Structure formats: C-alpha cells, structure tokens
Amino acid sequence: MAELKTKGIIVREMPVSEYDKRVVIITKDKGKITAFARGARKPNSAFLAGTQIFSYGEYVLYKGKSSSYNIKQVQLIEPFHNIRNDIDVLAYGLYVLEFSEYVIQENIPNNRLMKLMLKTLQVLVADIINHELIVEIFEIKAMSYIGYTPYMKDCINCGNSNNLHYFDARMGGVVCDNCFNNKCVVNISSSTIYTLKYILASPIEKLYSFQVEDNIKQELKNITAKFIDYHLNYKFRSLDFLIHL
Ligand SMILES: [Zn+2]
Known part of the structure; x- marks a missing residue:
C-alpha cells in the first residue's frame, strides 16, 4: 500500500x-x-x-x-498551544473542531472548510475580535461550505425585496412580512442582513475583519442556532460547556 x-x-x-x-x-x-x-x-x-x-x-x-x-x-x-491559555478560547476552539469533525466526511476532502478551521483557530488565539462573533462567522461560512448557504437577497418564499424582517431557518433564508410564519422564524434587522451578506461574500482572509454591535451579534446567534439545529439536527457536546461559561 x-x-x-x-x-x-x-x-x-x-x-x-x-x-x-x-x-x-x-x-x-x-x-x-x-x-x-x-x-x-x-x-x-x-x-x-x-x-x-x-x-x-x-x-x-x-x-x-x-x-x-x-x-x-x-x-x-x-x-496551536496558546489556545489552551484561555478557557473561553479553548471552549470555542473545541467547538470548531467538533463541528468540523461532524460535517466533514471520510474520504471527501473539503479544503475550504479546512482552511476556514485554521483561520478561525488563528483569530481565536490572536484575540482581536469577540470570540462569540468569531464562532458565529465560522458557523455561517462553514454551513455554506457544506451546501447550506442562507439565501439573503430577497424573500425566499415570494421574491419580495421589501419588508424583510425575518429569517426562516427551515426554508434557509430571509422572508418578508407577508410570508412570515411562526415556525423556525427569528427576527432579523437590515444590519444583520448586511452582515450575513458580507460573511457569505467575503474570502476567508478578510472574514474576521469587522466588529458588530451586541444586538447584531445576538441576532446572528439566534439565526445560526436555529439554522444549524434544523439542518444538522445534531447536539454538539462542546456547546453545553459554552452555555455555562
Ligand atoms: Zn415573501
């Protein structure tokens, strides 16, 4: 062999x-x-x-x-020894590994996702931007790299480009006020829509180069949690630890 x-x-x-x-x-x-x-x-x-x-x-x-x-x-x-110096960084780092291990298949390379993992661990160690935001960005980009790209252009249900105030995790995109339905839907502001579009369009090298207000970070968190839960339907063990930090 x-x-x-x-x-x-x-x-x-x-x-x-x-x-x-x-x-x-x-x-x-x-x-x-x-x-x-x-x-x-x-x-x-x-x-x-x-x-x-x-x-x-x-x-x-x-x-x-x-x-x-x-x-x-x-x-x-x-x-990546320094990742162990901070319990918060270590916990997020372990989540990045667990998530990647779950979504990357045997004998099927995903070089973009591997590159994203390495970049994400580097920025976690570098401690330049908020750790929670780093992981939200990682999740969105990683989901996109395994075939689940959130649709952000206009309403995923009817094509309306106005009154986009919700994200539907099940359909996988923004929905307008007319198409709003309570299941799997979370609020989304225009700033968060802009942020998501930026994350999806940005190359890995430029991905971790911005900060956001807390309300946008919170919306991103709600969206990624629902989106990942619906499409992967898997409970990541390292998340339990992060919740208790
Ligand atoms: Zn609509």
Whole structure:
C-alpha cells in the first residue's frame, strides 16, 4: 500500500493500550480519517506533539492490514498551544473542531472548510475580535461550505425585496412580512442582513475583519442556532460547556 503524505489537523485523540493513541485527523487529501499512532504517549515519542488535539502538521500515513491508517511520520506546522491559555478560547476552539469533525466526511476532502478551521483557530488565539462573533462567522461560512448557504437577497418564499424582517431557518433564508410564519422564524434587522451578506461574500482572509454591535451579534446567534439545529439536527457536546461559561 502506497504511503499518503497530507496536511491535516488533529480533531480528536483517544488513548489506546499503554502507550499508543488513535487520532481523528481532518486532512487536505482524504477528508476525515482515523489513524493509529504507535507509541505516541511515550514521553520521548516523535509523535508526541504532532498527535495532540489542535495540532496542524504534515502527516505521512500508511494502511496496515485493517482499513485504518497508521502514522509513520509527522512534521508539526502549528501546534496551536496558546489556545489552551484561555478557557473561553479553548471552549470555542473545541467547538470548531467538533463541528468540523461532524460535517466533514471520510474520504471527501473539503479544503475550504479546512482552511476556514485554521483561520478561525488563528483569530481565536490572536484575540482581536469577540470570540462569540468569531464562532458565529465560522458557523455561517462553514454551513455554506457544506451546501447550506442562507439565501439573503430577497424573500425566499415570494421574491419580495421589501419588508424583510425575518429569517426562516427551515426554508434557509430571509422572508418578508407577508410570508412570515411562526415556525423556525427569528427576527432579523437590515444590519444583520448586511452582515450575513458580507460573511457569505467575503474570502476567508478578510472574514474576521469587522466588529458588530451586541444586538447584531445576538441576532446572528439566534439565526445560526436555529439554522444549524434544523439542518444538522445534531447536539454538539462542546456547546453545553459554552452555555455555562
Ligand atoms: Zn415573501
């Protein structure tokens, strides 16, 4: 079996026997994979740093008798150690990993989403803009990268371009006052519509370059929560922790 050399980020690590480890890696070439790292928990292991959660590196992998991968070599690119310095940043970082692990499929690479993950972790560590806003932006962009792009141009139900005051999570876009129906609908202001359009249109490099008022942040939070809940219908464990921060 040929070797595979690919860049990746560790999203989960599980101890196996006394010294080994099994990790889940989001990779550039194979999407989500599970890999075995022999001896990775020994203090002098060459795999020690490169197999910790958040580590971003270049991995050389091979397949053994079973279908899962084994790590042969790791070259660490960015350990994201500083993410552990602040409990708030750590919690949001863990959510970014959990979300990505859930939505990225095995053997189906999603390079835009992987790039978004790395950028999001960088800005969380850099501590320049509000952490909650960073994660809201991440969620909107990530949903878009897996095929759920909120429709913001005009009313998703009738095409009306006026009186757009609601976001319908089930339909996946803004709705006008005439099409408003109570199920899965949250209020949206024109400033929040503008912000969402900016997030959807912006390249990853320019994504985390703005601040918003608290009311917009709150609206974004309501919208992403409903939108993700309706379309993914999955309860992220790291969110429980964030709610209690
Ligand atoms: Zn309408």
